[in-house]
Amino acid sequence: MSENDNLQHADGKKEVESTETTPTQPTEIEMNAAEAEVNNDLDEGSVIEIVETEAESIVKSEDDDVEETPETEAPKDDLVDEIEASNAEDAEDESNAERHEVEEKDYHAMTMVELTAEMGRLLKTHKIQTISKHVNEIKGEFNAKFSELLDEKKEEFIEDGGNEIDFYYTNDTKKQFNSYYKEYKQTINVYYKEREQNLKQNLDNRLQIIEDIKGLLSVEENMGTTYKTFKELQEKWRNAGPIPRDKYNTAWNTYHHHVERFYDFLHLNNDLRDMDFKHNYDQKLKIIERAEELAEDENTNRSFRELQVLHKLWKEELGPVGKEHREIIWERFSNATKLIHDKRQAYYADMDKAHEKNLERKEEIIAQITALAEDKGNSHSAWQKKIKEIEALRDAFFKAGKVPLKVNESTWAKFKSAVRTFNRGKNSFYKDLKKDQYDNLKKKKDLIQIAEDNKDSDDFATVTPLMKKIQNEWKTIGHVPRRDSDKIWKQFKAACNHYFDKMHTERKAQDQHLYDAFDKKVKLLDELKTLELTEDPKADITILQDKIAEWKAIGYVPQNKRYIDGKFYKAIDDKFDKLKMDKSKLEMIKFESKLENLADSDDTRLLDNEQNFIRKRITEIKSEINQLENNLQFFSNVKSDNPLVKDVHKNIANHKKELDTWKAKLSKVRGMYS
Structure with a gap:
């Protein structure tokens, strides 16, 4: 039986292992690096593409041209098939590790704008050979969404009276997406053209290395020198670069076969061979232990991805072990692999349920x-x-x-x-709505014509009611087509504004004396706000009364400017409040100032309202006094110096004083009528 009968290939044959004794063989540190590499594995839900390659399992003996096959063939294992096929694909592209760093996103949930931005981001931040799967998914989703939009626009075009043969639609998002996709196609084509040449050259180099190893069997020189040459050829093999995936298994099988034949040729030097066996055995145990750990990992995609790396290390980096260990360690590695496979199948079953x-x-x-x-x-x-x-x-x-x-x-x-x-x-409804909108457009254009015909009129008495009438009519007319809305509103507004500006300008010229009075009152109000009072209340009252008299002497202001009178009398009240004198007297002075302001108004209702307010206030105060006097009856047996009793008497006195003030105000108001 061959030394590597227990390592199975994607084509159903068992792998022929190579040996290694130099420090370039995978150490424990390198195994940890391999673990780190697979942390950048496929996202959940991704599926490894199984690439079927029919590896040539027949290798020729250097001596006799007779086909050699392993003595025993293990049954084909689906998972190992998948791993071998994926590793063959990886071997064709050295950047495969980077491919798995591309983040998986839910492109189905993205808008066309978001898909376009994502395409641009991928082109900018990733190597072109790592994004093909993502670009194709994005393109499919974008085309589906744009097709839906295109159908909508086409229906609208036809319903608006357009001819289907004349329909054409695109937008800025579509143009940008097409630009990105064109850039991708050009770049990926250049990449694959260069890679094809590199793969062919690398394959030629590897085949030559195999020939050189075969040639060592016929070299007659010192065994140590031959062994050193053999190790140098192995190092050249390791650094020879990627090769076509469909040649991967054949090349490796042939390579392992001749490496094994070299070890058979080396059997006289048992120390070197045993040292290699022990090293390979120790490293394969570490691989098995890691695989058994991965079998416990809940992230099935991550564990499967790292399992691929472990199989690759087992196959590409490590040589044979002693015959007594081969079946045991392969069975243990196969069991761990099967556990990961079963969990992965269960994961996809759960995913199917989620779907x-x-x-x-x-x-x-x-x-x-x-x-x-x-x-x-x-x-x-x-x-x-x-x-x-x-x-x-x-x-x-x-x-x-x-x-x-x-x-x-x-x-x-x-x-x-x-x-x-x-x-x-929706389109049918808005088609009917557009008909109404065109009717409304005609009505509003008629109003625009009226406004423009009268905008220069000097007959303000006649035209002003007309302009106000058409403004109200404009508000009652419904919507017009959107493309006309702003334009006709600006026309109508301009005509109306022209008329009313002209009217206000002429009226202002007629009432210029009122505007001059307003300017004077503004100046006087500013002076009042900055006025500094003396310490003599009588002198200050005289000053404030003079200000009031000066204000009245200025006369009327325009109707829309009369708010300034309220500001003035408020400022007067603020100044009165700062005088140091009896509050009741001060209250009457302020009230007299207020009455004079009311008397100047043409509206007699203001004086009536003031009189009614004062009467109401007098009634309220009297009621409050009666309530307080009734409360005193509850203290009939309490001494007069009791704090509660004294407080009630004080409140009654204050209310009576306030009542006298309000009665005086009422008398002043009545005097205004006469």
Whole structure:
């Protein structure tokens, strides 16, 4: 039996192992590095593509041209097949480790803008050979979404009276996406052209190395020198670079076969051979222990990815072990591999269940879209509400996750059909609405004509009511086509503004004396605000009264400027409040100032309102005094110097004093009438 009968290949043959004794063989540190490498494994849900390669298992003996096959063939193992096929693919591309660093994203849930941005990001941040799978997924999702948009635009075009043969639509997002995809195709084509040449050359180099190893068997020289040459050839093999995947297993099988023949040729030097066997045995135990640890890892994709690396190390870096260990360690490694395989199969079974739930959710969303499509809205607001609901459902559909592959296309077709039906109903409604909008446009243009015909009129008494009337009519007319809305509003507004500006300018010229009075009052108000009072209350009162008299002497201001009178009398009250004098007297002085202001008003209702307010306040104070006097009856047996009794008497006195002030104010108001 061959020394490597227990290591199985993707083609069903067992692997022929090589040996290594130099420090370049995988040490424990290198094994840890391999572990670190696979932390950049495939994301959950990704599937390793199984590439079938029919490796040539027949190798020729140097001496006799007779086909050699292993004495025993193990049954084909699906998982090892998959691992070998994937490692063969990896061997063709040295950057494969980087490929798995590309983050998996849910492209189905992205918008066209987001997909375009993601395409640009991939081109900018990753090597071109690592993103093919992602680019193809993004392209598929983008084309599906753009196709849906294209259908909508086409229907709108035809319903607006366009001829289907004349339809064309694109947008900036589509143009940018096409630019990115063109860049990708050009770059990847250049890469594959260069790589094809490199792979062919590397294969030629490896075949020559095999020939050189075969040649060692016929060299007649010192065994130590021959062994050194053999190790140098192994190092050249290790650094020879990637080769075509379909030649990978054949090349490795042939290489291992002749490495094994060299060890047979070396059997006289048992020390060298035993040292290699022991080293390989120790390293393979470490690989087995790591595989058994991976069997406990819950992240099945990560464990499978690292298992690939372990199989690659077992096959490519390590040579044979002693015959007494071969079947035992391979069986142990195979058992750990099977455990990982079983967990991975269970993981995909759970994923299938999740995809079924996603399918249920998407079918619910499609049913909701269908229901909205059947609900015929009869107003713009109702349709706008439904449009927002459809947008929310579309987002929910894209974010619902993947469905089973066998129903993916049919589910997408049902979704597009439901959305298309809704859009047809929406377009039909707005087509009818556009007819109404064109009627409204004509009505508003008629009002614009009236406004422009009268905008230069000097007959303000006649035209002003007309302009106000057409402004009100404008508000009652419904929507017009969006493309005309701003334009006609600006025309109408300009004509109306022209008229009213002209009217206000002429009226202002007639009432210039009122505007001059306003300017004087503004100046006087500013002076009052900065006025510093003296310590003599009588002198300060005289000053403030003079200010009031000066204010009245200025006269009237324009109707829309009369607010300044309120500001002035408020400022006067603020100054009075700062005088150091009896509060009741001060209150009467302020009140007299207020009455003079009311008397100057043409509105007699202001004086009536003031009189009614004072009467009401007098009634309230009298009621409060009566209540306090009634409260005193509860203290009939309490001494007069009791704090509570004294407080009640004090409140009664204050209320009576306040009552006298309000009575005096009432008398002043009555005097104003006469």
